[in-house]
Amino acid sequence: MAASAKPNPLTTRLISLLIVVIVLALVAVGLWRWQVNGWGSLVWLASFVATGLIRAPYARRTRNNEIADDRKDLSERLLLSGMFLTMMVLPLLHLATGVFDFAGYALPIWATIVGAVLQLPFLWLFWRSHADLGRNWSVSLEIHEEHSLVTEGVYARTRHPMYSAIWLAAIAQPLLIHNWIAGFLVIPAFAAMYFIRVPQEEAMMRARFGEAYDRYAARTGRVWPRFGDGRDAAA
Numbered sequence: 001m002a003a004s005a006k007p008n009p010l011t012t013r014l015i016s017l018l019i020v021v022i023v024l025a026l027v028a029v030g031l032w033r034w035q036v037n038g039w040g041s042l043v044w045l046a047s048f049v050a051t052g053l054i055r056a057p058y059a060r061r062t063r064n065n066e067i068a069d070d071r072k073d074l075s076e077r078l079l080l081s082g083m084f085l086t087m088m089v090l091p092l093l094h095l096a097t098g099v100f101d102f103a104g105y106a107l108p109i110w111a112t113i114v115g116a117v118l119q120l121p122f123l124w125l126f127w128r129s130h131a132d133l134g135r136n137w138s139v140s141l142e143i144h145e146e147h148s149l150v151t152e153g154v155y156a157r158t159r160h161p162m163y164s165a166i167w168l169a170a171i172a173q174p175l176l177i178h179n180w181i182a183g184f185l186v187i188p189a190f191a192a193m194y195f196i197r198v199p200q201e202e203a204m205m206r207a208r209f210g211e212a213y214d215r216y217a218a219r220t221g222r223v224w225p226r227f228g229d230g231r232d233a234a235a
Helices: 009-032 039-061 074-097 109-136 161-176 180-184 186-209 211-218
Strands: 067-070 142-144
Touching (some): 009 039, 039 074, 074 161, 074 186, 142 186, 186 211
Antiparallel strands (some): 067 142
16 A cells, blocks of 8 residues: 655645734734724734744644654544634634624623633633643644653643633633624533543543553642642552
């Protein structure tokens, strides 16, 4: 059987550059239309750009990791596609074009303020999670050859602080973008990812780290910190 052709690096870079240009153009138009979309859209757009700047260096750093365990199946691809669609594509399209205006709703100003305030813990936790994981971070279900079990920093009391951060962002999005399609749909999309993917991710970590992960899981919460004396449950 013939080996599958590897993607041309130049073509890949050109496609990535084109995507960046399109995204920046949509952001710019969304900023220009902020009076139509409401000031909450400005907060969302600023947070969207910030998350991209936070994640970009870690994505570059892990690009050449040698993968030891790859569990990207159809369900994983569908879950990631759903998140990409509801957390990026639909909001940007709506803010730039108003294509989903028919699905809008009204909220009191305090709700938008709550959404704006939630961006502060979201961005901090999103950044800190990436910083503490370092090269162990991956956008999909995979473990690389030199993967280590991170149990320090924001991972000391919570096993999935990055999911905690994204929960904050998902809850805040419909408070900032008052639209059932561009704003609210991210909540069921991320709920599906969380409840389906987290057990798979933990099973993968147990397969890799065995009892060490069991002890770590026993003394930490999934997305909410578990406080205690900090000792191993098995000690």
